[in-house]
Amino acid sequence: MLTRRSMLLASAAAATLPAGLPTGLLAPGAAAQTPPNVLVFAKQIDDIISLDPQEAFEYTASEIAGNVYQKLVTTPNSDPSKIEGELAEKWEASGDNKTFTFTLKDGPKFASGKPVTAEDVAFSLTRAVAMNKPPAFIINQFGFTKDNAAERIRATGPKTLVLTTAEPTSLSFLLYCLSAAVGSVVEKATVMSHAQKDDKGGDDWGNGWLKQNSAGSGSFAVRQWKASESVVLEANPHSDAAPKVRRIIMRHMADPSAQLLGLQKGDVDIARNLVADQIKQVQSDPKFSVQSARKASLMYLSLNQKNPNLAKPEVRQAIKLALDYEGIQKNIVPTTYAVHQAFLPAGLPGAVTDLPFKQNIAEAKALLAKAGLPNGFEVSFDYASAAPSSDIAQAVQANLAAIGIRLSMLPGEMRAVITKTRARQHDIAMLRWGSDYFDPNSNAEAYSINLDNSDNAKNRTIAWRASWEIPELSARAIAAREETDSEKRTQMYEDLQRDHQKVSPFVIMLQEIEVAVSRAGVTGFDMGPMNDRHSYTNITKA
Amino acid sequence: MSDSTTSPADQPPGGQPAGGRRRPSAFRLRFQAVSATLASIPITLFGLVLVTFFIGRVVPIDPVLAIVGDRAPQDVVERTRLELGLDQPLYVQFWRYLEHIVSGDLGRSVMTSNPVTQDIARFFPATFELATVAMVIAVVIGVPLGVLAATRQGKWVDQAVRLFCLAGHSLPVFVLGLVSLLLFYARLGWAPGPGRQSIYFEGMVDERTGILTLDAALAGDWGAFQDALAHLAQPAAVLAMFSLAYIARMTRAFMLGELRSEYVTTARAKGLSRRRIIWGHAFRNTAVPLVTVLAMSYAGLLEGAVLTETIFSWPGLGQYLTVSLLNADMNAVLGATLVVGLIYVVLNLLSDLLYRLLDPRVK
Numbered sequence: 001m002l003t004r005r006s007m008l009l010a011s012a013a014a015a016t017l018p019a020g021l022p023t024g025l026l027a028p029g030a031a032a033q034t035p036p037n038v039l040v041f042a043k044q045i046d047d048i049i050s051l052d053p054q055e056a057f058e059y060t061a062s063e064i065a066g067n068v069y070q071k072l073v074t075t076p077n078s079d080p081s082k083i084e085g086e087l088a089e090k091w092e093a094s095g096d097n098k099t100f101t102f103t104l105k106d107g108p109k110f111a112s113g114k115p116v117t118a119e120d121v122a123f124s125l126t127r128a129v130a131m132n133k134p135p136a137f138i139i140n141q142f143g144f145t146k147d148n149a150a151e152r153i154r155a156t157g158p159k160t161l162v163l164t165t166a167e168p169t170s171l172s173f174l175l176y177c178l179s180a181a182v183g184s185v186v187e188k189a190t191v192m193s194h195a196q197k198d199d200k201g202g203d204d205w206g207n208g209w210l211k212q213n214s215a216g217s218g219s220f221a222v223r224q225w226k227a228s229e230s231v232v233l234e235a236n237p238h239s240d241a242a243p244k245v246r247r248i249i250m251r252h253m254a255d256p257s258a259q260l261l262g263l264q265k266g267d268v269d270i271a272r273n274l275v276a277d278q279i280k281q282v283q284s285d286p287k288f289s290v291q292s293a294r295k296a297s298l299m300y301l302s303l304n305q306k307n308p309n310l311a312k313p314e315v316r317q318a319i320k321l322a323l324d325y326e327g328i329q330k331n332i333v334p335t336t337y338a339v340h341q342a343f344l345p346a347g348l349p350g351a352v353t354d355l356p357f358k359q360n361i362a363e364a365k366a367l368l369a370k371a372g373l374p375n376g377f378e379v380s381f382d383y384a385s386a387a388p389s390s391d392i393a394q395a396v397q398a399n400l401a402a403i404g405i406r407l408s409m410l411p412g413e414m415r416a417v418i419t420k421t422r423a424r425q426h427d428i429a430m431l432r433w434g435s436d437y438f439d440p441n442s443n444a445e446a447y448s449i450n451l452d453n454s455d456n457a458k459n460r461t462i463a464w465r466a467s468w469e470i471p472e473l474s475a476r477a478i479a480a481r482e483e484t485d486s487e488k489r490t491q492m493y494e495d496l497q498r499d500h501q502k503v504s505p506f507v508i509m510l511q512e513i514e515v516a517v518s519r520a521g522v523t524g525f526d527m528g529p530m531n532d533r534h535s536y537t538n539i540t541k542a
Numbered sequence: 543m544s545d546s547t548t549s550p551a552d553q554p555p556g557g558q559p560a561g562g563r564r565r566p567s568a569f570r571l572r573f574q575a576v577s578a579t580l581a582s583i584p585i586t587l588f589g590l591v592l593v594t595f596f597i598g599r600v601v602p603i604d605p606v607l608a609i610v611g612d613r614a615p616q617d618v619v620e621r622t623r624l625e626l627g628l629d630q631p632l633y634v635q636f637w638r639y640l641e642h643i644v645s646g647d648l649g650r651s652v653m654t655s656n657p658v659t660q661d662i663a664r665f666f667p668a669t670f671e672l673a674t675v676a677m678v679i680a681v682v683i684g685v686p687l688g689v690l691a692a693t694r695q696g697k698w699v700d701q702a703v704r705l706f707c708l709a710g711h712s713l714p715v716f717v718l719g720l721v722s723l724l725l726f727y728a729r730l731g732w733a734p735g736p737g738r739q740s741i742y743f744e745g746m747v748d749e750r751t752g753i754l755t756l757d758a759a760l761a762g763d764w765g766a767f768q769d770a771l772a773h774l775a776q777p778a779a780v781l782a783m784f785s786l787a788y789i790a791r792m793t794r795a796f797m798l799g800e801l802r803s804e805y806v807t808t809a810r811a812k813g814l815s816r817r818r819i820i821w822g823h824a825f826r827n828t829a830v831p832l833v834t835v836l837a838m839s840y841a842g843l844l845e846g847a848v849l850t851e852t853i854f855s856w857p858g859l860g861q862y863l864t865v866s867l868l869n870a871d872m873n874a875v876l877g878a879t880l881v882v883g884l885i886y887v888v889l890n891l892l893s894d895l896l897y898r899l900l901d902p903r904v905k
Binding site: 034038040046049134224226230261264265412419436457458 | 601602603604607608610611612613614615616617652653654655656661664665720723724727728731734735736737738740741742744745852853854855857861862865868869870
């Protein structure tokens with residue numbers, strides 16, 4: 001589809017482009033459609049570092065893990081708070097909530113054709129604990145260590161797995177954590193046959209091999225990964241979740257315009273990184289279908305409590321009331337973000353989705369006056385210089401100027417902004433935070449636990465980074481985590497979020513929306529709130 | 543050795559040795575000049591590493607953050623900081639890095655978790671393939687175009703070439719690339735889309751050299767070869783535009799200089815054919831400066847063209863370098879910079895050598 005502007009550009013360029021002409025002669029009848037049975041994604045995949053599910057923590061790798069491996073339990077995207085068995089048939093907690101027994105299903109088989117056993121599950125969880133890679137803390141937080149894993153993670157029969165946690169644990173908390181990509185079950189025999197000796201006399205748990213290969217029971221198996229180029233997945237013929245297409249090819253296309261062209265041309269079935277105006281362009285076109293899912297990723301302002309002005313409770317609330325959330329969302333990120341104001345993103349259990357803050361300049365000014373700052377003040381503002389952060393930052397600057405708070409703008413590379421907030425050197429910073437795993441505790445801990453506010457604290461949560469000392473809220477967040485009654489637990493999180501909104505130095509503004517655009521006739525791509533919940537199993541091509 | 547202190551540059555243009563002294567042998571002169579150039583390589587590279595290293599360290603991004611991520615527990619952060627030697631003073635860190643480089647170890651990339659040497663070996667062939675084809679296009683079209691313009695100075699051909707060069711030089715490559723994709727891929731369907739090969743051939747060709755066209759040819763898979771060549775043509779043509787414009791402009795300037803020389807007038811007076819004057823005499827004399835222009839253009843192409851690579855999803859060195867830079871992946875940045883520097887130095891050296899072969903005065 002050529003718009004008028006692009007036509008003009010193209011014809012203007014045609015005159016200056018004789019060097020490009022010979023290309024046509026080389027490609028008689030360039031491909032128009034992707035082959036049937038092969039699904040082609042266009043996606044930015046240069047975030048992949050490793051495909052080992054016990055190591056990977058990046059978006060694309062988590063997504064692949066979700067399609068190549070199975071976990072004990074998972075949550076359906078249609079009802080994300082519900083826990084379903086994936087490899088596990090049933091599970092039960094002991095009376096003291098410290099011993100958990102899982103019974104495995106009979107059906108699941110690895111790509112090698114061998115059935116999934118409790119031994120494989122125990123091996124996989126132990127592997128996560130022992131390798132201690134970035135996502136390991138999700139499992140480790142239940143008290144597992146390299147030394148006690150053998151007695152606390154046990155296969156007591158071919159289909160029976162027993163986990164023993166250090167403290168009494170909420171069953172839902174444990175299950176949600178086990179549903180993360182790090183809980184993926186790998187085939188012990190295959191992985192260990194590729195284990196390499198490391199320099200300390202041990203082995204690498206097959207990590208070197210599993211970075212580029214797979215040994216799972218999910219719908220697909222990894223056939224090839226070329227960094228920054230492509231990932232090829234092949235259907236796992238033995239999987240009990242048999243896919244509809246035989247092959248998935250994920251091509252790295254860094255440029256969204258190239259993704260759109262490929263989609264229009266039929267060389268791409270699903271484009272994953274289109275930007276807002278491109279999405280707008282295809283939204284009304286019957287040749288494409290646009291689908292979206294709320295992502296567990298928030299954009300928020302962190303107000304450093306080391307700044308005496310920002311430490312005043314009235315100032316924090318005044319800032320929350322000064323922003324034009326709706327205007328920002330509509331004008332800058334209409335398709336890729338939604339307004340959200342609680343620390344649990346929509347889609348996660350317990351998320352509060354009502355929006356208590358609306359722009360109210362008069363009230364915000366009154367609050368500032370009450371804080372003794374009727375004429376406002378000046379603070380620095382760090383934000384990522386890339387779009388859309390830069391545009392949102394300017395809107396924030398304009399909104400706050402209206403109540404007299406003058407922001408001196410400090411755009412920077414994303415990691416530089418993070419580095420600065422980790423050192424607690426910012427005043428106001430605009431950041432993004434994605435949940436680590438599918439449990440309310442992931443964000444509750446980040447935003448509302450800070451038990452040691454000293455400069456050399458061990459646990460440096462987002463609350464710590466804002467120097468926000470909150471013994472009472474921390475205790476409540478911990479109590480919610482430990483609550484074993486799951487309904488009561490959800491209620492505790494809802495209360496926590498509402499109280500958090502009233503006092504916190506975090507202005508939670510937006511929640512990311514992930515958008516995928518498919519060619520008409522391509523259906524069944526199931527998107528979830530976390531990357532490891534995106535499923536390719538039911539994708540079909542007409 | 544007293545007689546060999548005269549370097550080629552010191553000689554009077556006539557090539558006459560200074561009065562009475564024995565003329566040094568051509569071999570010795572050349573050897574000396576080459577060894578001087580060779581000696582400058584490590585110094586150049588040292589300077590490059592020094593500057594890149596310190597720039598990398600003053601960037602306000604915590605290298606530990608780049609490695610362990612934003613979510614790692616504090617003890618892991620501290621441990622990694624110690625492992626990397628980041629607690630040491632800068633000069634100690636630099637010394638250690640130098641030691642590793644000398645032993646051929648460029649460290650591990652954070653982004654890909656592979657040794658940097660391995661990454662470069664993977665990304666460089668793609669860039670090499672693209673740059674070489676682009677260079678061939680640029681030379682084959684650019685040089686004759688320059689000569690043509692020079693011989694018809696002021697005529698419409700000259701103006702047309704000038705307009706073309708101006709466009710090639712000033713149109714940003716992302717515009718050129720996107721428009722070309724829009725036209726030849728989306729609209730006309732003459733060229734395949736972004737990427738190095740069609741999905742039909744994905745994973746079908748064994749990687750030997752990493753240069754896809756060559757690999758396909760080696761495997762005797764002509765379908766894949768044609769496919770790879772077709773995918774290569776468009777990005778190479780777009781990339782060639784800039785160098786082409788530059789080469790054509792320079793060729794024209796060199797040629798004009800030569801055509802105004804007295805020997806051309808003499809040749810004309812002698813009644814030599816126009817063709818012989820242009821190609822046999824004038825063009826031959828532009829070869830020397832032209833070689834330097836070509837070598838530097840090629841070096842520029844080999845360092846990887848970020849924008850072209852991004853638009854055409856070409857997994858080359860430019861993309862690798864940029865993504866590494868944005869991720870504060872300093873080992874990768876330093877390693878890739880070093881390789882680019884090495885390419886420049888080697889091409890410079892080669893053009894120096896070629897210079898000596900082409901210029902009879904140096905002999």
